[in-house]
Amino acid sequence: MKKTEFILQDLVSKIYQGAFPTNKLPTERSLASYYQVSRYTVQNALKELNAMGVIQAKHGSGIYVTPDALNNPLVFNALTRMPYSEIQNQMIYLKQRPLTANELQNFDIHNDDSQPQLAWEFLRRRLSHYEVTELERTVMPVRLFPHLDQAAVEGSIQQFVQSTGHRISHYITTYQTRLLTREEAQHLATKRQPAMIISNRCIWENSQVYALSENVAINYAVTYITPFNQQSLAYRMSR
The missing domain is CATH 3.40.1410.10 (Chorismate lyase-like)
Incomplete structure (x- = not known):
């Protein structure tokens, strides 16, 4: 499994497990350090999560889980995630x-x-x-x-x-x-x-x-x- 795909699935799992009590994700730098990858790889994973409607970035504040993400079924595949x-x-x-x-x-x-x-x-x-x-x-x-x-x-x-x-x-x-x-x-x-x-x-x-x-x-x-x-x-x- 590619690193971006692993990070994507792991973050989705953590979100649904309630690993982020305030619904705020760690910074890109922290995630890159945690997963031992470049910030570019983390950015690609976050970009896909954003496209899926799971997270949203708030300027000057950070990255947050969207309000409805935990209440709705989520289905994603290679096509639905592609621009x-x-x-x-x-x-x-x-x-x-x-x-x-x-x-x-x-x-x-x-x-x-x-x-x-x-x-x-x-x-x-x-x-x-x-x-x-x-x-x-x-x-x-x-x-x-x-x-x-x-x-x-x-x-x-x-x-x-x-x-x-x-x-x-x-x-x-x-x-x-x-x-x-x-x-x-x-x-x-x-x-x-x-x-x-x-x-x-x-x-x-x-x-x-x-x-x-x-x-x-x-x-x-x-x-x-x-x-x-x-x-x-x-x-x-x-x-």
Whole structure:
């Protein structure tokens, strides 16, 4: 494990263990001495924690744990921690097609017999540091996003969605593993191998599902920090 990654995970662990009672982190110099690394390495770890919303720097005062950091689940991986400037999306296709029965249910849309409801479906390849890391296939209702285009697909879909005046609320995410198909392996420029399949149901603040996506990722790793659920344990123990 790289030193920056170790410091990042160790600081996150210490934050959630309550190692900083005043919610103020030690200085960069102190952290560099503690971890026996350069201040540059510490700065990189702190920069990532800041990007994740775990800490914030107060000018002239120091570095503090953000108020909501301890109350919310935290999920971070190589992609969510990476600036958009270091991510490139390449559109493979963008097309319209009729929504399937399952998709109509997910989007809570009713078909008009005279004119079937349409979906945008796109497939894009994601690169980080010029290396292909994953494929993303996404379905979005045309009626919600009539002006979806290649520029949006190759940019930030989250930014595009919010530019329509809607606010994103949350995601329901499922993880599973399977072997890459031949087509997926070809798009990812790799051999057939196990991959992580990340399925997302994307939801607006008004509880409307606005997109269904499936990401196929290779060499995927993720870290979760979630509050302990006593009620869930009690239910499972009682069965």
